[in-house]
Amino acid sequence: MPKVKPKEGFTLTTFTDQIHELARPLWLRSVHHPFIKQLTAGDLPLSTFRYYLLQDRYYLSEFGKLHDKIADQLTDQTAINFLREGAAGLKNGEIAVRKGFFAKLNITQAEIDLTPIAPTAYNYVNHMYAALYQGSPQRAIAALLPCYWLYNEIGQALISQGSPVSLYQQWIETYDSDGYTDSVNQMIQLTNRAAGQVDETEKQAMTTAFIRSSAYELGYWGMSLRHESWDSL
């Protein structure tokens, strides 16, 4: 893992500043990915957005469960409270917005049940579980962070341009909203708190988990554009 080298006159004060800086090249590729460009221009095929939503339903459901499973392994009450509230907030926020999208796109429960999980989504979720069960709750927190933070940066980058397609505009607004930004800031604080509880070796493992999640985030857009399947690998 490369060591952080701050630019002149610029100090990286927190752990999350440092890992954010390391992940920057991957995040920039996400922000400028053709999936995001097409979503903003309004020419992302609806079939591709549908594919993304169906995969993301699986992802978000596991992501929510992970909050509780991480909390089960912690003794730090502040962290436990945030993770439990985060799981509930996900259900009332992002997952609730997605239910509205499903209704608009006629995505039924039967279609959800029949949709196989694509390799990239499966691997990303398994990476987060591995961070917890082969690593530590702190490492799993770091693995969760790009999901919160990268989408907030994407929402903030896209909001001024927006999208001519109302569904895509709503997607952008979700990640630029004050409620979402608050949860991101809390998750950043939680990660810094977690980094303060572990030794240098585990901090390095947290960094690797964060970078790998950032790579999976990047892979997720390509997975969606390609409508990736186990047969198409």
Ligand SMILES: Cc1ncc(CN)c(N)n1
């Ligand atoms: C894969 C993925 N990453 C992030 C997000 C935004 N929470 C999401 N819905 N899906």
